[in-house]
Amino acid sequence: MANKTSLTVIQLNDSHAYFDLHQEIFWQGNQAVYRPAGGYARMATIVKKIRAENPERTLFCDSGDTLHGTYPAQKTEGEALIPILNRLGLDAMTAHWEFAYGPETFKQHAVKLNYPMLAVNVYDEATQERFFPPYSVKEIGGLRIGLVGIASNIIDKAMPPAFSAGIRFTLGREELPAIIHVLRAQEKVDLVVLLSHLGFPQDMKLVSEVEGIDVCLSGHTHNRLYKPVLQGKTLIIQSGCHGSFLGRLDLEIEGGGVVDYRHELIEVEASIDPDPEVDDLVRQALAPYQEELSTVVGVTATALNRATLLESTMDNFLLQALLASTGAQLAFSNGWRYGAPIIPGEVTLNDLYNIIPMNPPISTVELTGEEIVAMLEENLERTFACDPYEQMGGYVKRSLGFTAYIKIENPAGQRVQQLFVGDDLVQPGRYYPTAFITEQGVAQKYGRNRQQQSERGIEALRAYLASHRPLRAELRGAFVAV
16 A cells, blocks of 8 residues: 555443443542543444544444443343444454453353454463454455454453453563564554553553554553553554543554544543434343332432542442441452442432442451551552553552551552551551452452451442431542652
């Protein structure tokens, strides 16, 4: 291909199974504001409009975290989304939370999608064969486009063991050069597009080390990139979360490379008319759960969100409920990033499932002061590691019952300066009764007398709302950066 030509790339990432409109957080001046956004039917309208502008050369890719995150998705192990996704007209996808239902279930669902699931870095442990194809080639309007997928590599390192039963994950760094060579030399592609769920910091490092990637569609870390980042010759975009945004990248291509580009981060606004066909599929998917999930279970005076790094109001609500349920002194949950905001006013059962769609049981354990510090140091390193490849997962571990003074910029193992429970310094050898939810809250290697309680997360949240009307769960300063 010698002549200059155009390509429009549309990105979806981290939609977390948010079928329809939901509240989204936006920063305005010195405060958060909330407004409804998202929904696959509104996305379909946007995509249809973009395709009409460049009908021959439009590429639509999903960087993963799509089949998990809401009650209808969890209840059907992601299957409720398949007809909707097939109607959207996607060209390729990679994955992360999709593995939550177990690798074999995920593989069965992936076969039903009318586009390829790609992962250069996931292997069957028994055969050492790749679990999914590493790449596909798409011909669009005379262009040959090589699409490569990298799934999240933390699934067998930082997530429950069932997620990775029988499979293993690599970073993908070692495999990429050979795949890119195949695409360039054998498949004769004009453009290489990487769909990654490693996270934005990881992708920045990766594309600085691996040549030949024209565009990186990054996912996992929920960045709203209002303009693309140029790392070497590679354009990187990431487009928020919850399906509240789509990324649009208009490329001018000549001589096997990008010579010019324009970018827009598109908010999926509530005012957009839903695509009728997709809207009907969304209604069908939600109908069996609508009545149950619309049940009002309480009132909140605090706007609940997960959009802050060191601590969040949404998780303070969850942790307060854990303490009330167990009578423990401390509480921990994972630093999940997904979970649409809940604005002040009525709280529905659907809101609670958006906080913890898995509805796991509550557990208790006794942790020594020394173990608590070690656990926090491990988590802070996984969040703030200087080497992006060592970063694993979400935000800082959600915690209640203590105050930690931390130096984020310090090296691994040296970030916690002082740790207090109330006014007292934490004692290394003393045991502290602790409540937690999921193994990501407190890993198996920590503590003694670990017990699973009969009450599950949703029950605890409902009980707490019933006795606290309205709910208040403001930020408390659990972690103070000094």
